[in-house]
Amino acid sequence: MPNSILAPIDFPALTALPQWKRFTLAAQTCEVRDTALDIVQAPGLEVDFSGQRHSPELLAAGRALIAARGLDTERARLLAGEVVNITEGRAAWHTALRAPDAPPEVQAERARMDAWVRRADTERRWRNIVHIGIGGSDWGVRLAVGAFGYAGMWRQVRFVANIDGHAIEGGLAGLDPRETLVVLVSKSFTTAETLQNAARAREWLAATGVARPDDHFVAVTARADLALAWGVPAGQVFRLWDWVGGRFSLWSAVSLTTALAVGSDILAGMQAGAAAMDNHFVQAPPDVNAPIRMALAGIVNRSVLGQGSLNIAPYDSRLANLVPYVQQLEMESLGKSVDLAGHPVSVPTGPAVWGMPGTDAQHTFFQWLHQGSDGAPVDFILCQEADHHWPDHHRRLIANCLAQREALMRGKSLDEALVECEVAGEPPDRAAWLARHRVHPGGRPNHLIVLPRLSPYSLGALLALYEHKVFVQALVWGINPFDQWGVEYGKVLAQDIVQALEPGRGASVDVAHDLSTHHWIDVFRG
Ligand code: F6P
Numbered sequence: 001m002p003n004s005i006l007a008p009i010d011f012p013a014l015t016a017l018p019q020w021k022r023f024t025l026a027a028q029t030c031e032v033r034d035t036a037l038d039i040v041q042a043p044g045l046e047v048d049f050s051g052q053r054h055s056p057e058l059l060a061a062g063r064a065l066i067a068a069r070g071l072d073t074e075r076a077r078l079l080a081g082e083v084v085n086i087t088e089g090r091a092a093w094h095t096a097l098r099a100p101d102a103p104p105e106v107q108a109e110r111a112r113m114d115a116w117v118r119r120a121d122t123e124r125r126w127r128n129i130v131h132i133g134i135g136g137s138d139w140g141v142r143l144a145v146g147a148f149g150y151a152g153m154w155r156q157v158r159f160v161a162n163i164d165g166h167a168i169e170g171g172l173a174g175l176d177p178r179e180t181l182v183v184l185v186s187k188s189f190t191t192a193e194t195l196q197n198a199a200r201a202r203e204w205l206a207a208t209g210v211a212r213p214d215d216h217f218v219a220v221t222a223r224a225d226l227a228l229a230w231g232v233p234a235g236q237v238f239r240l241w242d243w244v245g246g247r248f249s250l251w252s253a254v255s256l257t258t259a260l261a262v263g264s265d266i267l268a269g270m271q272a273g274a275a276a277m278d279n280h281f282v283q284a285p286p287d288v289n290a291p292i293r294m295a296l297a298g299i300v301n302r303s304v305l306g307q308g309s310l311n312i313a314p315y316d317s318r319l320a321n322l323v324p325y326v327q328q329l330e331m332e333s334l335g336k337s338v339d340l341a342g343h344p345v346s347v348p349t350g351p352a353v354w355g356m357p358g359t360d361a362q363h364t365f366f367q368w369l370h371q372g373s374d375g376a377p378v379d380f381i382l383c384q385e386a387d388h389h390w391p392d393h394h395r396r397l398i399a400n401c402l403a404q405r406e407a408l409m410r411g412k413s414l415d416e417a418l419v420e421c422e423v424a425g426e427p428p429d430r431a432a433w434l435a436r437h438r439v440h441p442g443g444r445p446n447h448l449i450v451l452p453r454l455s456p457y458s459l460g461a462l463l464a465l466y467e468h469k470v471f472v473q474a475l476v477w478g479i480n481p482f483d484q485w486g487v488e489y490g491k492v493l494a495q496d497i498v499q500a501l502e503p504g505r506g507a508s509v510d511v512a513h514d515l516s517t518h519h520w521i522d523v524f525r526g
Contacts, residue, residue, distance in 0.1 A: 011341035014478055019068040023061040027304040030055035032409060032443045042290035043276035044451065044461030051409050051446035052297040052377075062296040063286045069475050071292075075282065078471060081243060085482035086340065092482040093241075094248035094467070095278050098271035098460070109239050109253055116218075116236075117259045126181035127155055130171050131257040132197045133185030134161040137220075139328055140250025140463075141185075141257045143321040144270065147459055148262040150318045157261045160201075163193040168200045177208040177216075183257045184219045187246050189226035192491070198230070220253045245482050247328050248467060269456025276457070277464035291465050294447060295472035301377045301445055303347040303477075311369065312355035314381040315401040318454060322381070323355040326466055333470045333481035340478050349477045351376075359400045370407060370440055377445040380405050381462070385453040401448075411442015501525050 014020050030053045038049040078084050081093035096102055102110070120126055131141060138161045145157055160171035172180075182201045186194045198217070205213035215236075219227035222240040238253035250258075251274065255267050277291075286292045301307040310330070314322050334350025356364060358380075369375055382401050386394040412420075417438040421431035449465075451458040474481035497513070499505070500521045513521065 011339055011478055013339065013341075013343060013346055014476065015346040017065070017068055019061070019065045023058070023065045023299075024304050026055065026058040026061040027053055027300040030058055032445055040288050040290045040293055042280045042284070042461065042465065044273045044455070044458035045290075045465070046450050047290045047294065047465075048448040048450070049293055049297065051405060051448065053300055053445065058300070059287050062292075065476060066286060066292065066296070066472065069478070071472065071475060074475055075471075079278070079282065085245070085480060087480050087483045087485070090482075091243040092245050092248065093243045094245065094251055095275075097244065097249075097251035098274045098278070098464075100272075100275060105239075105241075106252075113238055113253045113256055113259065114264050116238075117256070117264055120181075120260065125179075126260065127179040128175045129155055129157045129181050129183055129257055129260055130160060130175070130201060131157065131183045131185065132160045132168075132171075132194055132201065133183075133220075133254070134191060134193045135328060135332075136246030136249050137185040137187065137191075137194070137254060139247075139321060139325040141255055143319070143325045144250070144255065144258040144266065144456075144459070145261045146321050147318045147454060148266050148456065153261050155261055157257060160197050161193060163196055165200075168197045171197075172201065172204050177205050177210050180205070180216060181260075182217050183260075184217055184227070184232065185221070185254050185256075186219075187222045187240050187244070187249060189219070189221045189223040189230070192494070195230075202231075218256060220256055247332055250463075266456045270460030270463070273455075273457035273460030273462075274464035275460075277461040277468070281464075281468045291468035292472055294465065294469040295476070297445070297447065298351070298377070298469065298473055299476055302349070302351050305445075306348065307351060307377055307445075308348070308374065309352040309354060309376045311376045311378040312353060312381070313358050313361055313378050313401075313404075314355070315358040315397055316381065316383055316454060317357050317360075319381065320357050322462075323353075323357075325463070326355075327353040329466055330470055332484045332487070334473060334477070334479065335486060336479040336481075336483075338479070340480060345477055345479060347477070349479060350473070355379075358404065359397065362400065362404060366404060369444065375408075375441075375444045377447075378405070378408065379447045379449060381449045381451070383451045383454050383458075387453065405446055405448060407440060407442075408444040408446055409442060411440040411444075412438065414439050497521060 032051060032053055036050065038054055040047045040049060074084070078092065079095050081091045081096060083089060083091055085092050097106055131138070138159060142159055149157070158171045160167050182198065184194065184198050202213050202217070205216055210216060214231040215233060217232045218236040218238070219232040220238045220240055221227050222242050224237045224239060227237045228234060238256060240249060240252050240254065244252055251271055258267050281289065281291050298310065312323050312326050330350055330353045337345050337349055339345050355361065369378065380401055382398065414435055417435035418431060420438065421434045426434055449462065451462065470481055501524055503525065505525060
């Protein structure tokens with residue numbers, strides 16, 4: 001694997017490209033209120049783009065734009081494991097983790113993990129799993145366990161991420177320590193939250209009389225040396241590679257907890273779905289390439305129309321954790337405003353991502369989506385078939401999803417609202433006044449992503465769809481989606497403040513914190 005820090009590169013600013021001007025103009029001159037159906041078939045799912053702005057000219061301008069940004073070359077470099085993360089000098093080769101012809105070292109680690117899980121299952125060991133990890137070492141596993149273990153598992157699984165002591169206290173409460181396995185996941189094995197929670201778990205095991213607490217730990221990390229030095233037994237350290245970004249790591253042994261909770265075959269199914277989406281991303285022409293089309297629609301919404309956020313609305317309660325998963329994927333990847341040449345990007349980049357499963361979301365914030373001054377594009381996600389035995393529930397769930405989407409697209413004019421009020425028997429003056437409150441602007445963009453059912457294959461495909469969408473958007477904006485320097489700054493300041501908060505440190509600290517931070521350090525030190 002090449003691992004060199006590349007020299008600063010000459011990279012054209014987006015707004016200097018004639019293809020960008022063409023794309024912008026095409027986006028501004030078409031509307032959502034189009035009557036043509038525009039559905040793209042991809043492995044494990046289909047995406048309805050009918051709720052986005054579209055026109056033949058916008059499609060053509062999008063093709064020209066990605067070609068100008070070198071999509072074919074950059075996609076090939078990504079998938080070949082070349083150094084695409086140029087600020088950190090490494091590859092972002094998560095696709096290798098799910099490829100059927102994965103590199104031998106990846107296959108060997110997969111087999112090791114499967115064998116370990118098989119033995120634990122055969123021996124009916126570890127009734128309790130405490131998964132300790134944060135960010136990319138947490139969300140993907142939470143998502144998969146929630147999606148496929150919602151109806152109960154023979155193992156009890158708890159997740160502990162936050163450094164807040166209540167998290168680890170709740171994570172360990174009531175568990176039988178003899179039957180508890182702690183799965184410690186940290187690519188770097190230096191993350192403060194994870195190490196602090198791991199130390200507390202080890203204290204708890206020791207305090208409850210477990211003879212060899214370290215035997216109750218498994219680690220998944222790119223720093224096996226640190227995990228071994230910490231005390232995890234050699235046979236229980238699983239490998240991750242430097243070329244896997246944290247938020248792209250669930251395809252690896254990071255998902256050990258998934259395998260223990262819901263089975264290795266679930267993980268294999270997700271990998272197969274993601275690998276099929278990888279092929280689609282490579283082979284499908286741009287107009288019928290789901291990640292490319294989603295990326296371009298997102299760029300229209302964010303950079304041309306100025307929409308500051310993206311709402312994720314899974315109409316499936318098993319997918320509650322899809323929201324934070326996509327939030328980290330998109331916001332850690334696209335929350336940048338400097339391009340590869342080191343210049344400010346001249347258009348708005350990655351949106352804020354937020355959401356909640358429908359129908360809960362309808363009773364929480366959909367009012368804002370329908371009639372608020374900003375609104376936001378929405379990704380609706382829906383399964384055609386449910387896995388429960390109550391068809392009426394599912395019919396109503398589908399109806400709610402389609403209705404919310406239709407209301408956002410169609411809107412309601414003043415005339416329509418007026419007729420509604422008159423039919424309801426309102427006197428003319430009041431009807432004219434009330435109708436204005438009942439107008440819906442409509443024309444609000446959305447995707448509808450339909451999965452045949454929530455299979456591991458479809459979920460894997462869905463996650464890879466978002467990964468590749470993010471890659472294409474970063475390429476067009478000209479930013480590096482694989483670093484996260486913004487997260488590091490606060491970590492460094494926190495290290496200093498932790499020391500300043502130690503009792504007996506005196507009234508002030510050494511670092512030049514701002515006045516207010518100084519004040520609160522003094523207050524909290526007591
Ligand atoms: O939040 C920053 C981050 O670096 C994420 O990218 C990563 O997923 C998370 O911290 C956890 O990092 P690690 O796996 O090294 O503990």
